[in-house]
Amino acid sequence: MSGYNAVLARNTDKAAKSIGPYSQTVAFSHYNNLSAQLPIDPQTGKLVAGGIKEQAGQCFKNIKAIVESIDHSMDDIVRVTIFLKNIADADAVNQVYASFFPDYVPVLTTVAVAALPMDALVQVEALVSNGVGTIPNAPQAGDLIKIVKNTESAPLSSLSAQAVAFSHYNNLSAQLPIDPATGKLVAGGVKEQARQCLKNIKVILESIDVPVDDIVKITVFLKNLSDTEAVNKVYSEFFPDSAIARAVAYVPARTVVEVSALPQDALVQFEAVVSHGDGTPPQLVEDRHGIVIKANNTGGAPKDALSTQTVAFSHYNHIAGQLPLDPKTADVVAGGVKEQAGQCLANIKAIVESIDHALADVVKVNIFLKNIEDIGAVDEVYTTFFPGGVPARRTVGVSALPGNALVQIEAVVANAEGTPPEA
Structure with missing residues (x-):
């Protein structure tokens, strides 16, 4: 089995020690999966003093310390997820976030949740590319590159890319029910909002020549869990999408949760992880279904x-x-x-x-x-x-x-x- 990828868990003293039975980062193949970081000072093991900006800064400092401890940089991050106690803090956190990504921005998900460990105001999670892979003693394609894509046919943001591909996965920013023509939430209720979210995802995928049925995982964030049935009716309009997928009744893996608030007071937000058959250079171009x-x-x-x-x-x-x-x-x-x-x-x-x-x-x-x-x-x-x-x-x-x-x-x-x- 020495020629196979291996699960590689790592920790560093330069970031906050995990407050539970988990590792700071676990790499496998071409991705590093980081544990969500709380605003804990690694020297004291306690939340940093101050308000939301200080807490957000500490979360990102912890992420930066972990990323650098595994010989990567912040520009290797492909996805960031921000969990807020109060959605009103989003602008303040975004200012801090932008200071850590001055040139390149990853895909982004922001939600407000009911509570965070240690009564923190914010928690930040990151997914990091891993160019060398994890086959023991055999670095793989160390020059793999990220491919960042945006299309004007879907909502644009200076804080995030719409899609970031690395190796055999595309990571999409969570999509709100924003009409790209107006930059505002679409009119109507949760059905109209769910449909707009999924339209935005579909448009982004079409812009990179990827079908909806290449989605492997969907997360649905709902303001009101009672809206699940209405959202499911709209969801079924998009999945399965192709004749091939319908023939085998393929639908992605899915998670549905209620959150306390979403940006722009939206009722629903969708996050997607997408397969990427072609890979990213220097991986050889394969048949999409190879x-x-x-x-x-x-x-x-x-x-x-x-x-x-x-x-x-x-x-x-x-x-x-x-x-x-x-x-x-x-x-x-x-x-x-x-x-x-x-x-x-x-x-x-x-x-x-x-x-x-x-x-x-x-x-x-x-x-x-x-x-x-x-x-x-x-x-x-x-x-x-x-x-x-x-x-x-x-x-x-x-x-x-x-x-x-x-x-x-x-x-x-x-x-x-x-x-x-x-x-």
Whole structure:
């Protein structure tokens, strides 16, 4: 197995020590997955003094320290996700953000959530390119390049690129329901807003010659979870998109959460991760379907008609957000947050094992909690599934979860053998 990519977890004393059982950064193949960074001073282990600007600055300083500790730079970041306690702080945080990206801007997602660990005002997460790859003692294509794309047919922002491709993935900025012609929210309710978000995504993809069915993962951020059914009706207009996808009923992996607020007071925002068959130079141009999307469902975990449990492309598997549902009854399991967290992780384990992988292949875990105070109880359960604390992680408190659940967990899994044609 020495010729295969390896999961590589790393930590540095120059950034804040993780407050839970997780690593600061976990690399696999051509990406580094960073844990979401809180505004913790690495010398004291406490939140920095000051307000939102000081806290945002510390989050980015921690990210910069981690990135530089693995011999990368801030320009290698392809995606940034900002979680705010108060959406009104967005402008102040954006000023800080811009100071760390003076020339190049990655794709960006900004949402306000109900709560953050340590009662922080902001938490920032980053995804970083990894040109050398992670095959032991065998650097891969160290001159791989990022490809940044924008189109005037979708909303433009000076703070973010619309799409940033690296290796075999395109990362899109989260799309708000903004009419690109006016720069304002579209008229109407949540259906019209959801349709505009997805139109924007489709236009961006068409501008880079990528079909909608190349999306492997969608995250839906809703202002009101009660709007889920209305959004799902619109969602079904876009997925599946092609005759080929309809024939196999392909839909991306998906996570749906309620947030406390979105930029411009929007009702909905969509984030997408897209496969990229052609790769980025100097990878050889392949037939777009030469590396294939592999979607999989198992009876050992709950099924959803609008979401595939796991979608693999190239060297990653993307697992849909797992609720604490008993796969036999489709009901939320009895008990409290420990029982629910255990069921979420049991569902992830069943999915991972159904595709001949193990939990040791998980590189990133995202936890959404109804009550942020439950983080300690969840960690007790979490460590029984991840005793080494290797995956990078993000934890946020959300306003509500489907099924009135207390917790929802999603994961990104390494895929050493890749998807055909194996490389």
